Each structure stands twice: as C-alpha cells, then as structure tokens.
Amino acid sequence: MSPAADSNAALAEPPTADAPAAGLRPCEQIRPPEILQELERGVLGQDRALRYVAVAIFKHTTGKVPGNLLMIGNSGTGKTTIMNNIQRLYNEVPEYQPFRAVTIINANLLVDADRLEFRPDRLLKAVEQRARSVAGPEPSPERLKQAIERATICVDEIDKMSSVLAGKPNALGVVLQQGLLTLMEGEQLAYPVHAWVDGEEKLVTLEIDTKHMMFICGGAFEGLYDQVYARVTKPGSGEKLKTKTIRTAEGQVRIETYFSLAESLKMRDLFTFGMVPQFMARFEKVVLLDDLSIDVLRQILLKSFDSPLVRAQEFFRVIDIELTIDDLAASLIAEQAAKDSRTGARALRPIVSEIINPLEFDPWNHPALERLDGGGYRMTITADMARAVIKK
Numbered sequence: 001m002s003p004a005a006d007s008n009a010a011l012a013e014p015p016t017a018d019a020p021a022a023g024l025r026p027c028e029q030i031r032p033p034e035i036l037q038e039l040e041r042g043v044l045g046q047d048r049a050l051r052y053v054a055v056a057i058f059k060h061t062t063g064k065v066p067g068n069l070l071m072i073g074n075s076g077t078g079k080t081t082i083m084n085n086i087q088r089l090y091n092e093v094p095e096y097q098p099f100r101a102v103t104i105i106n107a108n109l110l111v112d113a114d115r116l117e118f119r120p121d122r123l124l125k126a127v128e129q130r131a132r133s134v135a136g137p138e139p140s141p142e143r144l145k146q147a148i149e150r151a152t153i154c155v156d157e158i159d160k161m162s163s164v165l166a167g168k169p170n171a172l173g174v175v176l177q178q179g180l181l182t183l184m185e186g187e188q189l190a191y192p193v194h195a196w197v198d199g200e201e202k203l204v205t206l207e208i209d210t211k212h213m214m215f216i217c218g219g220a221f222e223g224l225y226d227q228v229y230a231r232v233t234k235p236g237s238g239e240k241l242k243t244k245t246i247r248t249a250e251g252q253v254r255i256e257t258y259f260s261l262a263e264s265l266k267m268r269d270l271f272t273f274g275m276v277p278q279f280m281a282r283f284e285k286v287v288l289l290d291d292l293s294i295d296v297l298r299q300i301l302l303k304s305f306d307s308p309l310v311r312a313q314e315f316f317r318v319i320d321i322e323l324t325i326d327d328l329a330a331s332l333i334a335e336q337a338a339k340d341s342r343t344g345a346r347a348l349r350p351i352v353s354e355i356i357n358p359l360e361f362d363p364w365n366h367p368a369l370e371r372l373d374g375g376g377y378r379m380t381i382t383a384d385m386a387r388a389v390i391k392k
C-alpha cells in the first residue's frame with residue numbers, strides 16, 4: 001500500500017448507520033430474536049421484558065421511533081442488569097457502532113434539588129462523552145450531532161422521582177417527570193460543544209433533536225404491589241382476585257385465589273403512585289419484571305457474568321485451582337436466596353461469600369483442596385458446606 005493510501009485509511013470516517021463498514025450487515029438483518037439471544041447471555045429469566053427491549057432496539061437501530069419502555073421490578077430482579085446489558089450489546093455488536101452513545105443515569109441526577117430545576121444538560125454531557133468515542137477523533141459538528149441523536153438513555157430509579165413520597169407531594173418528582181417527558185416527545189435542544197470545523201476546533205452550538213433517542217426507564221416502585229392489592233381486594237371495588245386450579249400430587253383438585261400485579265396493574269395505579277399521566281403516556285409499554293424463581297436464581301449463580309460464584313471461580317483460576325460446585329449445593333444456595341424475596345438475586349452474594357471465604361483464606365491448607373492427576377488443583381463446594389452456612 002502506498003503511503004498516501006495509508007494515510008487516507010487513517011483519515012477515513014468511522015462507519016455510520018447509513019453507510020455500514022465493509023463486511024457488516026445492515027441493522028435490518030439483526031432481528032429481535034438475535035438481539036434477545038445476545039441479551040440473554042447476561043440477563044436470566046425476564047424473557048417477557050427482554051422481548052420488548054429487543055424490539056425497541058431493533059426499531060431504534062433501523063431508524064424507526066423506538067417506543068420507550070418503563071420497567072417495573074422488585075429489587076434485585078435485573079433492572080440495572082438489563083440496562084448494563086443493553087450497553088454491552090451495543091458495544092459488542094460491530095453493526096451497532098453508530099449507536100454506542102448509551103447512557104445509564106440515575107433519575108435524581110437529572111434534577112437540581114436546590115433550584116427545583118430539570119437539568120437536561122447533565123444528561124447531554126454524559127451522552128456527549130460517549131458520542132465522542134462513536135464519532136471518532138476531531139469530529140465535525142454534524143457527526144457529533146448524529147451520534148448524540150442516536151443515543152439510548154436509561155434512567156434508573158425513576159420511581160424515586162414520584163410526585164408523592166411518603167404521602168407528601170414531591171415537587172422535584174414533578175419537575176423531573178415533566179422535563180423528561182418533553183425530551184421523550186422530541187425536543188430541540190441548543191447544546192454547545194467543541195467540534196472541528198475546517199481543521200480547527202471551535203465552540204459550536206448543536207441543535208439536538210431528541211426524537212430518535214431511545215428511553216428506557218426502570219424502578220422498583222416499592223409499595224405498588226400492596227397498593228394495587230388493596231385496590232383489588234377492597235369491598236365494592238368490582239374486582240376479584242383471580243383463581244387457578246391446582247392439581248395436587250395425590251390427584252386432588254382445588255381452587256386457589258391468587259394476586260398477580262402484572263395481571264391487575266392499570267395505568268391509573270401508576271398515577272396514584274405518583275407518576276404524571278402525560279409522562280406515562282410517553283411509554284409504549286410498561287413491562288413488569290418477574291420475581292426470580294429458585295431455578296433462575298440457580299442459573300444466575302452458576303452462569304451470570306457477575307455472579308459471586310463465577311467471580312470466585314475466576315479468582316481461583318489465577319492460582320491454578322478449579323472451583324466447582326455440587327448440584328445439590330447450588331440448589332440449596334438458590335433455595336435459601338429465594339427465601340429473601342426483598343433482595344432478589346442480591347441475596348446470593350452473602351451466602352456465597354460466607355461459603356467461599358474460608359476457601360479463599362488459605363486454599364493451600366484447606367481440606368477440600370484436591371491435587372488433580374493432570375496437574376493443577378480442584379476445590380468443590382459441597383452440599384455440606386452450603387448447609388453449614390444456611391443453618392446459621
């Protein structure tokens with residue numbers, strides 16, 4: 001290659017959604033089932049929510065209006081994990097390079113509590129940082145604008161910005177919801193940045209159109225379950241608990257009533273909770289995350305990226321010890337974690353760390369250490385080790 005051609009390559013603009021780099025598929029070919037599969041590498045259970053996320057990402061990356069999502073789920077069921085995995089997906093799929101300005105931000109950072117003010121500039125600052133790595137070195141204003149406008153914005157802990165907190169009006173929550181809803185509707189924001197014009201860095205004001213940004217909000221909405229349960233079961237509510245038929249192992253049949261938030265939740269319950277109706281209207285879908293079953297907790301323990309067990313396995317691998325776990329031990333841990341319904345998968349951590357701490361402390365003198373014939377060592381977490389910790 002001639003030197004001239006070489007330097008041309010270095011100056012080549014990074015790929016855009018309109019002009020994908022050689023060898024890459026157009027985003028239309030990356031369909032929701034494939035997106036779902038990729039997300040499921042990091043998020044277990046939550047299939048229903050992930051299907052909505054996958055469709056939203058598909059629309060977003062193919063230039064359609066994505067349809068914003070609100071995720072509601074108990075603590076530790078994977079809301080923040082889903083946001084992190086959306087970011088991971090965009091970073092790992094080469095075709096999504098133009099869409100990598102993904103920003104995860106806590107709702108309370110978008111308002112100034114003292115001045116009671118919405119601060120979209122804080123959001124844009126975070127988006128701009130990511131957009132710069134999308135746009136490449138010495139970006140033109142157009143390129144920067146494009147990368148910013150293709151952002152995905154995940155607003156976490158949105159329920160903490162309810163308009164009612166502990167029974168009292170919360171003006172800050174109204175400010176946040178109103179500010180965010182205007183952004184989600186598609187607003188033109190004047191936003192000053194440093195960009196390159198005619199080979200020189202200049203301060204320019206971009207007109208950012210937020211219409212094509214994708215918004216995913218999440219929150220635990222603590223108290224919503226009790227609130228809706230109370231509404232449904234109130235005498236004269238005109239509603240009844242649902243029933244299901246249970247067939248026991250002995251072959252008997254009985255009818256049980258049950259309450260499911262997913263089946264009973266109405267938009268007006270969210271208004272009562274303190275969400276501004278016009279804000280709720282900006283979401284295409286409110287999706288409820290499932291509480292994690294014992295089986296899903298077990299899978300999270302064994303497979304998820306930041307499972308405390310998987311982390312420990314990585315630690316031991318470095319010192320040439322393979323850490324394994326008996327099936328029964330894994331089930332016992334998952335079962336124990338499931339008993340603590342308030343913390344979801346977070347409940348795995350203290351149990352695992354209590355089992356593992358003695359192993360990590362002095363592996364070379366631990367009775368569980370086995371020398372392997374082929375070289376190296378192994379340690380196995382047994383059901384007895386799990387029982388010893390669980391019984392306490």
Ligand SMILES: Nc1ncnc2c1ncn2[C@@H]1O[C@H](COP(=O)(O)OP(=O)(O)O)[C@@H](O)[C@H]1O
Pocket residue numbers: 042043044045046073074075076077078079080081082300304306307344345346
């Ligand atoms: N559905 C899930 N799939 C995989 N890991 C999960 C899931 N839910 C929770 N976790 C794990 O539990 C911890 C807390 O999850 P997080 O997503 O932060 O919960 P929250 O819903 O409160 O935001 C994280 O370490 C995460 O890896």
Ligand SMILES: [Mg+2]
Pocket residue numbers: 079080081156
């Ligand atoms: Mg969270």
